[in-house]
Amino acid sequence: MSDNDDVPFNRDFVLQPGVVDEPVPGLRRILCNNPSPFTFTGTVSYIVGRGRVAIIDPGPDNEAHAQALLDAVKGETVSHIIVTHTHKDHSPNTPRLKMATGATVYAEGAHRASRPYYDSESVITESGADRDFCPDVMLRDGDVVEGNGWALEAVATPGHTANHLAFAWRERDACFVGDHVMGWSTSIVAPPDGAMPDYMASLEKLAARPEQLYFSGHGEAIAQGPRYVRFLIRHRQAREESILHRLHKGEADIPTLVRAVYIGIDPRLTGAASYSVLAHLEDLVGRGVVATDGDPLIGGSYRLAGRE
DSSP states (O other), rough: OOOOOOOOOOOOOOOOTOEEEETTTTEEEEEOOOOOOBEEEEEEEEEESSEEEEEEEEOOSSSHHHHHHHHTTTHHHHHHHEESBBBBTTTTHHHHHHHHHHEEEEEEOOOOOSOOOTSSOOOOOSBBBOOOOOEEEOOOOOOOOEEEEEEEEEEOOOOOOOOEEEEEEGGTTEEEETTTOOOSSSOOOTTTTTTHHHHHHHHHHHSSOOEEEEEEESSSSSSSSHHHHHHHHHHHHHHHHHHHHHTTHHHHHEEEHHHHHTTTTOOOGGGHHHHHHHHHHHHHHTTTSSSEEEOOTTOEEEEETTTT
């Protein structure tokens, strides 16, 4: 979603939908055919292990993709279905795979907002959330899910969603980072689904971990993951500085801030950019740096605190 060159994005991803490849020994991946401005070339599902395997992120409600995953594990047993978060491009295929395999479903929990809704806020019913999802086993930070020859540690990484988990595969110096970190673009943080303070804290948490190779929900694997995450942290800090720079010139609404901060943005991403700016503004209001009348809402007007 970015128009910046300060992050070393990699938009080369040659994997074709339905094709199984093996980026590292003991790990297979399959791309779902659901490309969009938000999903890049589509959602990537991962198969961990051999013989008795785990499937990470079954993908959207897509029968062809479910069949491709089942074909890839023919003759094997799926013991675990693991979900990083409950957006509609990651979790809705779960019931289809569970019915076919009988596997146990692991995730942080059901979808929820990152904060309570404001009284003044109209609840958006049409969003990217999979509100039907419910895991068999709820995971917390540090829980370890073990299978045949592999072990994955749940790493709580809220921010993109409240229930987002990454999964560290320590034996392979790797981490499945879902949508919290993507090599092709910055992640969307859209309140109340997501929250900027949580997102930034989760980036810092990943940057401090030892795993180097990141497998994301979209796009190619990321080498030197913690180094890349530090680029993302600096990118978000620069976004905040750009917002404050514009507010130094006077009060502004979010469309004005988007025009000032996102130069040359793809028009299809303007809505997402607006919510990303809102996420920064919520954070800044919470820290007492920026003020607004009433709750910080998408339609609000914002000024530097103290400039009443």
